[in-house]
Amino acid sequence: MIVPLRVRRNPERLIVTQVLTAEDLRDQILHHLTHTQGRGPEFATVFDWRLAVSYTVRDLMVGPWVGAIRAARDQGAKRVYYLSMEFLIGRILGDAIVNLGLDQPMAGALGLLGLDQQVILDDEPDAALGNGGLGRLAACFMESLSSLNCPAFGYGIRYEHGLFRQRFEGGQQVETPEDWLNQPHPWEFVRINYSYTVGFKGHVETVDGRAVWRPGESVIARAYDTPVIGWEGTWANSLRLWGALPTTLLDLKRFNAGDHTAAAEPEALARTLSRVLYPDDTTDSGKELRLKQEYFLTSAALQDIMARFMAEHGDLDLLPDKVAIQLNDTHPAIAGPELMRLLMDDHGLPFERARDLARATLNYTNHTLLPEALERWSTWLMGRVLPRHMQIIQMIDDDHRKTSGRPAHIGIVHGDQVHMGELAFIMAGRVNGVSALHTELVKDTVFADLHRLHPDRIVNQTNGVTPRRWLRMANPALTGLLDDTIGTGWTRDLDQLNRLEPFAHDAAFLDQLRAAKRANKVALSDGLLAGLGVKADPDAIFDVQVKRMHEYKRQLLNILEAIALWHRIHEAPNGNWTPRVKIFGGKAAPGYWLAKSVIHLINDVATAINNDPVTSEFLQIAYPPNYNVSMAEDLIPAADLSEQISTAGKEASGTGNMKFTMNGALTIGTLDGANVEIRELVGPENFFLFGLTAAEAAAEKARPGHARAAIEASENMKIALQLIAEGRFGRAESWYSLLDRTWNDDPFLVASDFDSYFAAQRAVDRAYADPASWDRMACLNIARSGFFSSDRTIRGYMRDIWHAKPVTPA
Numbered sequence: 001m002i003v004p005l006r007v008r009r010n011p012e013r014l015i016v017t018q019v020l021t022a023e024d025l026r027d028q029i030l031h032h033l034t035h036t037q038g039r040g041p042e043f044a045t046v047f048d049w050r051l052a053v054s055y056t057v058r059d060l061m062v063g064p065w066v067g068a069i070r071a072a073r074d075q076g077a078k079r080v081y082y083l084s085m086e087f088l089i090g091r092i093l094g095d096a097i098v099n100l101g102l103d104q105p106m107a108g109a110l111g112l113l114g115l116d117q118q119v120i121l122d123d124e125p126d127a128a129l130g131n132g133g134l135g136r137l138a139a140c141f142m143e144s145l146s147s148l149n150c151p152a153f154g155y156g157i158r159y160e161h162g163l164f165r166q167r168f169e170g171g172q173q174v175e176t177p178e179d180w181l182n183q184p185h186p187w188e189f190v191r192i193n194y195s196y197t198v199g200f201k202g203h204v205e206t207v208d209g210r211a212v213w214r215p216g217e218s219v220i221a222r223a224y225d226t227p228v229i230g231w232e233g234t235w236a237n238s239l240r241l242w243g244a245l246p247t248t249l250l251d252l253k254r255f256n257a258g259d260h261t262a263a264a265e266p267e268a269l270a271r272t273l274s275r276v277l278y279p280d281d282t283t284d285s286g287k288e289l290r291l292k293q294e295y296f297l298t299s300a301a302l303q304d305i306m307a308r309f310m311a312e313h314g315d316l317d318l319l320p321d322k323v324a325i326q327l328n329d330t331h332p333a334i335a336g337p338e339l340m341r342l343l344m345d346d347h348g349l350p351f352e353r354a355r356d357l358a359r360a361t362l363n364y365t366n367h368t369l370l371p372e373a374l375e376r377w378s379t380w381l382m383g384r385v386l387p388r389h390m391q392i393i394q395m396i397d398d399d400h401r402k403t404s405g406r407p408a409h410i411g412i413v414h415g416d417q418v419h420m421g422e423l424a425f426i427m428a429g430r431v432n433g434v435s436a437l438h439t440e441l442v443k444d445t446v447f448a449d450l451h452r453l454h455p456d457r458i459v460n461q462t463n464g465v466t467p468r469r470w471l472r473m474a475n476p477a478l479t480g481l482l483d484d485t486i487g488t489g490w491t492r493d494l495d496q497l498n499r500l501e502p503f504a505h506d507a508a509f510l511d512q513l514r515a516a517k518r519a520n521k522v523a524l525s526d527g528l529l530a531g532l533g534v535k536a537d538p539d540a541i542f543d544v545q546v547k548r549m550h551e552y553k554r555q556l557l558n559i560l561e562a563i564a565l566w567h568r569i570h571e572a573p574n575g576n577w578t579p580r581v582k583i584f585g586g587k588a589a590p591g592y593w594l595a596k597s598v599i600h601l602i603n604d605v606a607t608a609i610n611n612d613p614v615t616s617e618f619l620q621i622a623y624p625p626n627y628n629v630s631m632a633e634d635l636i637p638a639a640d641l642s643e644q645i646s647t648a649g650k651e652a653s654g655t656g657n658m659k660f661t662m663n664g665a666l667t668i669g670t671l672d673g674a675n676v677e678i679r680e681l682v683g684p685e686n687f688f689l690f691g692l693t694a695a696e697a698a699a700e701k702a703r704p705g706h707a708r709a710a711i712e713a714s715e716n717m718k719i720a721l722q723l724i725a726e727g728r729f730g731r732a733e734s735w736y737s738l739l740d741r742t743w744n745d746d747p748f749l750v751a752s753d754f755d756s757y758f759a760a761q762r763a764v765d766r767a768y769a770d771p772a773s774w775d776r777m778a779c780l781n782i783a784r785s786g787f788f789s790s791d792r793t794i795r796g797y798m799r800d801i802w803h804a805k806p807v808t809p810a
């Protein structure tokens, strides 16, 4: 007989841990193994066990989840809707165990069953429904929304294939499809009764004075819900991902006529909509399928929001009081015209009323200033795929021209292009940047004209990351030390990390801090040896740069510095060098030739340097393939040095930088994105700064011949480029284009910042050689990182943008 799990209700919150013993959990796991997986223990594989464990944990999420949904409805609470084309979630099981407070009894249960917890956790595929920072931010926000009891839905697409898998062949990136849904996904609940029709193409008619869109094609959007459990398991919100289905499953006439492939065409066409995540990072891909995906997500979400709102409230005047919609970048910017279409065409509101309601409901987060990343669609494509929306966009644009008195050179529709940034801005109540510096640059550059017209619209919300996943779960060694030293309150209130300040001068504490870091480094070192054959000495500096491969992030600067250092060590092999392991991780967009060339260079340099007996004890380079959330969870807790070296003015915020800081790595970085705030908070003396400022970088770039002049002036840079050109790292021809671009163009100022970077790295060497001082700096970085919790970010959105309040479950 299996004892059903009971979660005892406490006036304040559900306390799961006090009720559940290891034996309870064991019994429940066995129950699911038998009755959900249909397996006897003696036949069960790791996969069967992992699913049984997942269903056991999921059972404990459902109570708080249903309770949260009920409480939000009963209290008529305002809900937040976060629309994002990407949610880079990673694994769910470990995070859910931590947030439900099940660490101890689960460890006990798995012990009773003779299972290795790490093997079970590692069996889960990453949910990689995103490219990088933007998608991971959305995932951190979902967790914080739940931890703060803020009623919310995340809306996204249930891609069958997430971000591609990366392998290296001959040092070059090879992409293979990712197939996480090739096996049951235990966390989701399919909602066949939440389905909406999403139309495309066709034409617009006028019937009784109202516009009626008659789509030429349509698909069904079906909801798949995943509960996102907050810290201490009192609240869970839904991540609602849409899967695309055909409106007609099979063309029976064609099937019966024997044309079986053609008969399945409508199905195949529909399914492509939710088939793959676009792997472009920060470039506008300009593809019809991409526009359709964006509209598919947005239309399904808005129909769902309106259906819920009408059922609960009915009075459209209440819309801004009950609904706050956040657009994560411009990808869902079609929400403006779509909401107006629903309000005007379905609900019969006049244009002005619809416009005002939409603007009081929608908000937009800008994530980038890179011109190539600002979405634009041709009016021809927009008019063909979404004819009614094209009309409404034109109406919005004309109306804005008249009401704002704006100058002629700005607007949504320009020549034959629809500018999604302008559309998102004009339809938003609030527009936010994602770090203090970025927000100022948004005001001064991309939206300077619109900002002049609407000076109160742009606000800042500096990004954050969830300390549950990025500290508590990813770094048990440090978590144990923190809990013992300052209690567990930091998990909910990360500012409490400042209680560590006095320990920055406590030698015994610093020894323990070093021991925790070393344990993480030993584990990583074992992994690098087993996986790559790289010998990473845990006493060397672990110097980590992990993020998407992009020119502006300047992995090239990092690898050139490695080459120059290698050369210097060769000149003085008996010198007093501080041993260093440089670790890279990251994927390049499949069509991004230059980024791929840098990957190839890093791998070839690693091969040459790692096997050099003269330098091998001082310098090793490791580039494990397929960087993802799970790899980040292994690498970041083991890092001593965090590389945040983008060209100033290019990185909107960064969130990797925050994860490293709270895990006690010191940063070498430029004054870019949130690095500026990190440096201010941890103290300039605890941060390795180098490079031009954003203003200086802009001026430098405008100077003709800046690249060549900077290279000629830098001995170390010249040597590094020369060694590459000589063919010391694979065939010289491989690098001609990269070298040519560096000498003649260097748009991201690798050369201009090289000497400053090299010098800062030598300062790192000296600092690391003094362990007591290094550990004190690491301690202060942790102690002062509380600001970078995504709880603080979400509180800021709730207060300044959404005007949403937390809700107490009944």
Ligand SMILES: *Cc1c(COP(=O)(O)O)cnc(C)c1O
Pocket (backbone or CB within 6 Å): 131, 132, 133, 134, 136, 546, 547, 548, 627, 628, 629, 630, 632, 653, 654, 655, 656, 657, 659
């Ligand atoms: C945090 C994170 C990112 C973002 O890193 P940045 O350094 O801010 O670009 C990208 N990918 C993964 C897997 C992450 O966890």
